[in-house]
Amino acid sequence: MNIALLGYGKMGKTIEEIAENRGHKIVLKVSDDIENHDLKELDIDVAIDFSIPKAAFKNITTCFKNNIPVVSGTTGWLEDYEKARGICEKENSAFIYASNFSLGVNVFFELNKKLAGMMQGLDDYSVNIEEIHHLQKLDAPSGTAITLAQQIIEENSKLKGWQLEDADDDEIPINAKREENVPGTHTVTYDSEVDKIEIIHTAKSRQGFALGAVVAAEYLQGKTGIFTMKDVLSDLFQN
Structure with a gap:
C-alpha cells in the first residue's frame, strides 16, 4: 500500500x-x-x-x-x-x-465490557478508572479511558457519566496521571468492603x-x- x-x-x-x-x-x-x-x-x-x-x-x-x-x-x-x-x-x-x-488494548476493551455486564447488578462495588501516560500527552483523560468508561456506562443503567477526579455516585471517577516515559497504563477497579477486582493493561512501547x-x-x-x-x-x- x-x-x-x-x-x-x-x-x-x-x-x-x-x-x-x-x-x-x-x-x-x-x-x-x-x-x-x-x-x-x-x-x-x-x-x-x-x-x-x-x-x-x-x-x-x-x-x-x-x-x-x-x-x-x-x-x-x-x-x-x-x-x-x-x-x-x-x-x-x-x-x-x-x-x-493496540490489538492488546482492543482485547482489553472486550474484557472490560464483559466484566461490566457481570458487575452491573452488584451494588456493593464501586468502579473507578486510572490512566497513566507520558508528560507530552495533550488530552486528559485519555481516549482509551473514556472508551472504557463509556463501555461500563452502556452496561450499567445506574451510571450516567464520568468525571475527572471528583464524581457523583452515578458517575465513574477517572484519575489521569502524567509521568515520565510511560506509554500508557489503564486500570479498571471494582472495589467493595470485602474485596477488589482489577483489570489492567500496560503498554510497554508505542x-x-x-x-x-x-x-x-x-x-x-x-x-x-x-x-x-x-x-x-x-x-x-x-x-
Missing part, C-alpha cells in the same frame, strides 16, 4: 518503521496543513492520522474528499466525529477511528499502537463505510 502519514511525531515515525517492514510505502509525511499538498498526484491508498486535535477533522475530511480512506488515532477532536462520519459516507470513503489501536494502526489500514483496503477495531479483530480471528 501507499500510505500517507498525517502527523509525523514519535508515533508517526514508529508507524513508518512498521509499515515499511510489512512491505508498504510511505508516500507522504505531513506535519503541517494537509491542504498544502496535492493528494491526487501521490496515488495514496490510505492515510493514517495521528495528528494534533485541532488538525484532525480537517485532515481526515480532506482525505475523504480526495477518495482516500482514513485510519485515525487522534483523540481530543470527537465533538466533530459525527460530522466526519457524514462526510465519509457522502464521499463513499472508508474510516476507522479508535481511541487506541510498537503495539503502531502495529494495530497499520493492521487497520490493511483491513480498509477495498472497503467503503465506517468500521471499528472490533471489525479488524474479528477479521484477524477468522484468519
